[in-house]
Amino acid sequence: MSRFLAAAFLLLLAIPARAEDGYDLWLRYRPMEAAAQARYRPLATAIVSQGNSPSLNVAKSELIQGFSGLLGKPVGAGGVMDGAVVIGTPAGSPLIAGLQLPLGKLGREGYLIRSTVLSGHAVTVIAANSDIGVLYGSFAFLRQIQTRQPADHLDLANVPRIKLRLLNHWDNLDGTIERGYAGHSIFDWQKIPDYMDPRYTVMARANASVGINGISVNNVSADVWMLSSMYIDKLAALADVLRPYGIRVYVAARFSAPIELGKLKTADPADPTVAAWWKKEVDGIYRRIPDFGGFVVKANSEGQPGPRDYDRTQAEGANVIADALAPHGGIVFWRAFVYSEKDPTDRAKQAYNEFKPLDGKFRDNVFVQTKNGAIDFQPREPAHPLFGAMPKTNLALEVQLSKEYLGQTTHLVYLPVLFKEVLDWDTFAKGKGSTVTKVIDGSLEGHDQSAMVGVSNIGEDRNWTGAQFSQADWYGFGRLAWNPDLSADAIAREWLGMTFTIHPAFVNQTVPMMIASREVVVDYMTPLGLHHQMATGHHFGPGPWVSDLARPEWNPVYYNRADAKGLGFDRTPSGSDATSQYAPPVAKLFSGADIPDRYLLWFQHVAWDHKMKSGHTLWDELVVHYDAGIAAVGEMRKTWAAMKPYVDGERWSQTAAFLAIQQKEAQWWRDASIAYFETFSHMPMPAGHASPPHDLAYYEAIYFPYAPGRPDYTAAPFRNKPKDPSE
Ligand code: GCV
Numbered sequence: 043m044s045r046f047l048a049a050a051f052l053l054l055l056a057i058p059a060r061a062e063d064g065y066d067l068w069l070r071y072r073p074m075e076a077a078a079q080a081r082y083r084p085l086a087t088a089i090v091s092q093g094n095s096p097s098l099n100v101a102k103s104e105l106i107q108g109f110s111g112l113l114g115k116p117v118g119a120g121g122v123m124d125g126a127v128v129i130g131t132p133a134g135s136p137l138i139a140g141l142q143l144p145l146g147k148l149g150r151e152g153y154l155i156r157s158t159v160l161s162g163h164a165v166t167v168i169a170a171n172s173d174i175g176v177l178y179g180s181f182a183f184l185r186q187i188q189t190r191q192p193a194d195h196l197d198l199a200n201v202p203r204i205k206l207r208l209l210n211h212w213d214n215l216d217g218t219i220e221r222g223y224a225g226h227s228i229f230d231w232q233k234i235p236d237y238m239d240p241r242y243t244v245m246a247r248a249n250a251s252v253g254i255n256g257i258s259v260n261n262v263s264a265d266v267w268m269l270s271s272m273y274i275d276k277l278a279a280l281a282d283v284l285r286p287y288g289i290r291v292y293v294a295a296r297f298s299a300p301i302e303l304g305k306l307k308t309a310d311p312a313d314p315t316v317a318a319w320w321k322k323e324v325d326g327i328y329r330r331i332p333d334f335g336g337f338v339v340k341a342n343s344e345g346q347p348g349p350r351d352y353d354r355t356q357a358e359g360a361n362v363i364a365d366a367l368a369p370h371g372g373i374v375f376w377r378a379f380v381y382s383e384k385d386p387t388d389r390a391k392q393a394y395n396e397f398k399p400l401d402g403k404f405r406d407n408v409f410v411q412t413k414n415g416a417i418d419f420q421p422r423e424p425a426h427p428l429f430g431a432m433p434k435t436n437l438a439l440e441v442q443l444s445k446e447y448l449g450q451t452t453h454l455v456y457l458p459v460l461f462k463e464v465l466d467w468d469t470f471a472k473g474k475g476s477t478v479t480k481v482i483d484g485s486l487e488g489h490d491q492s493a494m495v496g497v498s499n500i501g502e503d504r505n506w507t508g509a510q511f512s513q514a515d516w517y518g519f520g521r522l523a524w525n526p527d528l529s530a531d532a533i534a535r536e537w538l539g540m541t542f543t544i545h546p547a548f549v550n551q552t553v554p555m556m557i558a559s560r561e562v563v564v565d566y567m568t569p570l571g572l573h574h575q576m577a578t579g580h581h582f583g584p585g586p587w588v589s590d591l592a593r594p595e596w597n598p599v600y601y602n603r604a605d606a607k608g609l610g611f612d613r614t615p616s617g618s619d620a621t622s623q624y625a626p627p628v629a630k631l632f633s634g635a636d637i638p639d640r641y642l643l644w645f646q647h648v649a650w651d652h653k654m655k656s657g658h659t660l661w662d663e664l665v666v667h668y669d670a671g672i673a674a675v676g677e678m679r680k681t682w683a684a685m686k687p688y689v690d691g692e693r694w695s696q697t698a699a700f701l702a703i704q705q706k707e708a709q710w711w712r713d714a715s716i717a718y719f720e721t722f723s724h725m726p727m728p729a730g731h732a733s734p735p736h737d738l739a740y741y742e743a744i745y746f747p748y749a750p751g752r753p754d755y756t757a758a759p760f761r762n763k764p765k766d767p768s769e
Contacts, residue, residue, distance in 0.1 A: 056544045062690035064505030067248050068188075068517055068540035071111030078190055081111050085166060088120030089127050093134030096286035097173035101129055101180040104247065106270040108184040122161050127183070129168045129176050138169050143197075145171050150289070151255070152201030153179030155186075159193050166196065174255075174288035181251040184365075189539045200525075203483045206373065206409075206438070206493035207523035208256040208292065209249070210338060211500070211603045215268065220261050221444050221581075221751045223451040223671045224501030224508035229259055235279030242280060245500065246287035252520025257284070257498070258292035262377065266302040268293050269323060278330040290335035292375070297339060297359065298347035299323070310352035311362035320366040336372035337363060338411065343380045356380065357398060357403035364405040375438060375495065376404070378412040378428060383593035388611075388618035389600075390416040402434035409493050416466040416620075417601075419447050420573040421455075421564045424632070424641055425464050427623035429478045430471025430486070438493035439464065439482045443507075443515045445499065446581055446751065447574075448563050451508035452703040454678065455563045456556035458518035459531040465526045470625035481527040494523040508698055510693050513541060514556065531557060532704075550687040555681045558674060564640075566671025566708040569664060571610065571644035574601040575715065580749035583707065584714040587742055602643070604722045608650050608660065610643030622647055639663075643754040650723040662728040664719065668712035669731055675705045714741035 073079070085108040091102045102119060104420050105127060105750075109117035120126065122137070133138040152169040160167070168179040182200060186193050212220040213227035228241055249257070258275065260268045262453055267273055281291045302304045304319040309319070327334050341348025341359055349359030360376040367374060381392040397410060404410065412431065415423025419442040429437060441461050448455045465479045473488060480486040482494060496519040499507045507513050518533045534556045538549050567584070575587035575598045589599040604609050613620035614633035621629040631637060632645045639655060641650060652660045679701045686694055713734035716727075718741070727733050734741075 058103060061692060063243075063692050064510050064513065067244075067506060068107075068537055069183075069251060070540065071108045072190075073114040074112050074187075074190075077754050079115075082187050082193055083115065086117055086124045086127055086187070087123055087125030088118060089129065089138065090120065090122055090165075091129050091135075092137055093173075095134065095173045097177050097288065098130065098134065100247075100250075100286045101168075101173070101177040104177070105129070105180050105184065108450075109187075110186060112184075122163050122165060122265045124163045124165075126160075126163065127168065127716070128160060128165050129174060130169055130555060133171075133318050134173070137383075138167065141167060143167070143169050145155055148175060148199065148201055151178060152199065152252075153182065154200075155179055155196050155198040157185050157196045163640070166193070177250055177288060178253060185251075185536065185540065189536050190432065190544055203479075203526060204492045204494050204523050206256060206491070207254050207520065208258065208335075208375075208493065208495045209254055209443075209498040209500070209519075210258045210262065210294070210495055211498045212261045212263075212444075213259065213498075214261050215273070217267050219501060219751070220263065221442070221446040221497070222499075222501050223444060223751055224499060224506060224512070225503040227499060228500060228502050229271065229280070231276055234276040235762040236279045238279060238283055241502075242283045244695035245506075246284045246289055248287055248506075248516070248518065248769055252517055254520045255288050256290045256292055256335045258335075258338045258375075260294045262294045262338055263344065263346055264294040264296040264340065266296045266299050269295060269299050269303055269327065274330050275585050279332045279340055279500040280328060284659065285333065290333055290698065292373075293327075293330065293337055293496050295337040295339050296347065297341045297349070306734045308352070309347065311349050311354050311358045312352070317362050319646055320363050321374060324363075324366040324370065324372065328372075334370070334372060336367050336374055336407075338349070338375040338377065339363065340377045340379065343377065348380075355400055357400040357408075360408045361403075361405050362365055368407050372407065373493075374405075374408045376408055376410040376494070377440070378410050378426075379418075379440075381595065383595065388613065388620050389595040390611075390613065391618060391620045391623060394431065394623045396437075396721040397428055398431050400435075401432040404435050406436070406491070409436045409491065410562030411438040411495055413440045413442075414460075417573055421448055421560075421568050422460075422463075422571070422640060424624075424644060425467035425469065425478055425571065427620070428681065429467070429481045430469030430476055430625065431623070433471070436484075436491045436493070437481055437487055438495050439478065440495045440497065441519065442497040443499035443512075443519055444497055444751075445512070445515075448567075449704060449707065450582060450751065451512065452700040453563060454509070454511045454556075454697070454701060454704060456511065456518075456530070456534060456559045457515040458522060458533050459557055461519065461522050462530045465522065468628075470627045476625075483526065487548045494519075496523070505693075505696075510541075510697050511556070513537070518543075520542060530710070542693070543688050545688050546748055548685055549648070551681055555678050559678065562671050562674040562678070562708075565667045565672075565674065566711050569671070570639055570660075571642045572602055573644060574598055577746070580746060580752050582746055582749040582751075583744065584711045584741070586715055586718045587738070601615075602719075603647055604719055606722060608652065609664075609719065609722070610646045610647045611645070612647040613645045617647065650725055658728070659725070661719075661723045661725040665716060665728050665731050668697060668716060672705065672708045672712055675701065675708045679705060710741075710744075714738075714744075717741055 130138040151177045170176045217226045298309045300309045300316045300319040342350045364374045378393045381389045467478045469476045484492040514537045517537045534553045574585045577583045621633040650661045654663045717734040717738040
C-alpha cells in the first residue's frame with residue numbers, strides 16, 4: 043500500500059468518530075458556512091471571564107468549544123479586545139460590576155446579553171446575578187449564533203417564567219426504564235461513584251442549554267432502595283456532576299419507606315414516629331447533598347402505597363414529607379395521578395374529586411403534580427380539570443416526553459404542539475384568559491412557586507432519545523418550561539437549525555411536517571376524542587376490543603363505549619357528568635352541540651349516523667380521519683425523502699426507516715380500529731375508502747411478547763395467547 047493510500051485509510055478510520063449519529067444533540071457546533079463565519083468571527087474573538095466557580099468555568103468552556111467549532115478557528119480565553127465576550131456576575135467580576143448593568147429584575151437565573159463598549163473595545167457582555175444565570179446566557183448567545191440571528195447591537199434580558207423545570211426519569215435501579223424506548227437507563231448505579239460516565243456531563247449540558255434545572259432520577263413507581271444510604275451516596279456523586287450546570291437532583295420516594303427502610307410498623311403520616319423517620323432520613327440526605335431538590339411521590343396509584351392505606355388524605359401524606367424537607371428548602375411533588383379500581387366513578391373524575399376538596403391543605407413546599415389530561419398522556423386529551431380548580435395550591439404540569447401512547451420511538455410526533463395545546467388551554471377559572479400557563483406559572487393566583495415537569499425520553503441510545511426527532515421533544519420541553527409563550531413553530535426552527543442545518547429549503551419544509559405531525563397521530567390512532575385504545579401492557583398498537591382486564595378502567599372498551607347506537611363516553615350531565623368539573627363556559631361547551639369535533643367522543647356518546655359539522659355521518663367522519671392520518675404520514679415520508687440532500691446519511695436513513703414503520707403502523711391502527719367499530723356501526727365504508735384487508739380476529743391475534751417499556755417485564759397480563767410465528 044502506498045504511503046498516500048495508508049494515510050487516506052487512516053483518515054477514513056478517523057471519520058466515524060465524527061460521523062453524525064445524533065449524539066451531539068443540538069450542541070453540535072459544526073463549522074458554519076463561510077459567510078456566517080465571516081459574519082460572526084468578529085463578534086467572538088475571545089472569552090473574558092473573571093472569577094473561578096465551577097459554573098462559570100463550564101460557561102467559559104462551552105463558549106470556547108462552541109465558537110471554536112462554529113467559527114472554524116480556535117477561540118480561547120483572553121483579555122478585553124474588540125469582539126470579546128465578557129461573562130460574569132457583578133459580585134465575581136470587577137469588569138461586569140463596573141458596567142453597572144440593570145440586573146435587578148433578572149432574579150437568580152435570568153441573564154442579560156448586551157453589546158457594549160468596554161475600555162474602548164466593542165464587546166458582548168453576558169451578565170447575571172448568579173453564575174448559573176451566566177451559563178444560561180452563554181447558551182442563549184451560542185443559540186443566537188447557531189440559528190444565525192443578529193449577534194451585535196444586542197440587549198436581551200431573559201428570565202425564566204417557571205421556576206422549577208424538571209425531568210422525571212422513570213428509570214428503574216436495574217437499568218430498565220418504565221415507558222422508556224431509547225435503550226437502558228443512562229444511570230449506571232452499579233458503577234457510580236467509582237465511574238462517572240461522561241454522558242452524565244453531556245446530559246447536564248443539554249439540560250442546562252434549555253434551562254432544565256432539576257431531574258428526579260428514578261421511577262415514580264419507586265424502589266425503596268433509592269432512599270437507602272448506599273444509593274444516596276451514589277446520588278451525591280451524580281449531584282456533584284450536575285451541580286455546575288444548575289441541576290438539582292430529586293428522588294421518587296416510596297411512601298412506605300418508613301416500614302421497609304425504617305423497620306417501623308406503619309407509614310401512617312399521623313404517627314409521630316413516621317414523621318420523625320422522614321425527618322431523620324431527609325436530614326441525612328441533606329448532609330450528603332446540601333442542595334437536594336426533594337421528592338416526587340406517586341401514592342395510592344396503580345398499586346403504590348399511600349396515605350389512604352391509613353385513612354389519611356393525600357394532603358396529610360404529602361405534608362409529613364414536606365415538613366421534613368421544609369427546613370432545607372426541599373420540595374414535594376405529589377402526583378395527582380390517582381385513581382382506583384374500587385371507585386366506580388368515571389376514572390376521568392377521580393383525581394379532581396380527591397384533590398379539589400384538599401385545596402389550601404397542602405404545605406407551601408408541596409406541588410400537586412398534575413398530568414396534562416385526566417386520563418393518561420393520550421394523543422389528545424382535554425386539559426385536566428384540576429387546572430384552575432385549586433387556587434390555593436401550587437400546581438405543577440406534568441407532560442410525557444417518551445411517547446408511551448404516541449407511537450413510542452418510531453412515530454415522528456413533535457410534542458411541543460401538544461404541550462402548547464395544554465399551556466394555552468383556557469380554564470376560565472377567573473374568566474376568559476385563565477390559561478393553564480397562568481395557573482402553573484403562578485400568576486393567576488399570585489403563587490411564588492411554579493413548576494413544569496416532563497417524563498424523560500432519555501436513554502442509553504447513541505442518539506439519546508431513540509429517534510432523532512424525539513430530541514426535539516426534550517429540547518422543546520425545556521424551552522417551553524422556560525418560556526411557555528414561545529411558539530411550537532419557533533422552537534422547531536431553532537432545533538432544526540441547531541441539530542441539522544439552517545438551510546431554508548430544509549427548515550421551511552421540515553417545520554410544517556413537524557407541526558402537522560401531532561394531528562396526524564391523533565387522526566390515525568384516536569380521532570374525534572377517542573382515547574385509551576391501545577393494546578394491553580406495553581401500549582404498543584391498537585386494542586379497542588380489549589374488555590377482560592382485571593381493572594375495568596384499564597380496558598379500551600371502558601373508554602370507547604362502542605355499542606349498537608354509537609360511540610364515545612357520555613361525560614355530560616346525563617352521563618358521568620365529568621363536564622361539570624370544568625368552569626361553566628367550558629362545561630357548557632363540552633356538553634352541548636357546539637363541542638369541537640376533536641373532543642366529541644371524549645365527552646359524548648354519539649349515534650353512528652349523527653350528522654357531523656362536515657355533513658358526514660359520525661361513521662364516515664371517523665373513517666375519513668383514520669385515512670387522513672395515513673395519507674399525511676405518506677406526505678411526511680415524501681417530505682423527508684426530499685430532505686435527503688440536506689441531511690447526513692445516518693440520521694436521514696434512520697428517520698426515513700422510522701417513517702416507513704410509522705406508515706405501516708398507522709395503517710394497522712386504522713384497519714384494526716375500523717374492523718372493530720364496524721361490528722357495531724354495521725355501516726358500509728364511505729365511498730373511496732377501502733375496508734380493512736383482514737377480519738377482526740386477525741387484528742386481535744397480533745401479539746408482541748417483548749415490546750419495550752413494560753412496567754413489569756416478567757409477569758405481564760397478556761390478553762392474547764402467544765401465536766406461534768409459524769402458524
Ligand atoms: C410509572 C401510566 C403508565 C405507567 C406509569 C403511570 C404513572 O399508567 O402506563 O407506566 O407508571 O402512568 O404515570 O404513574
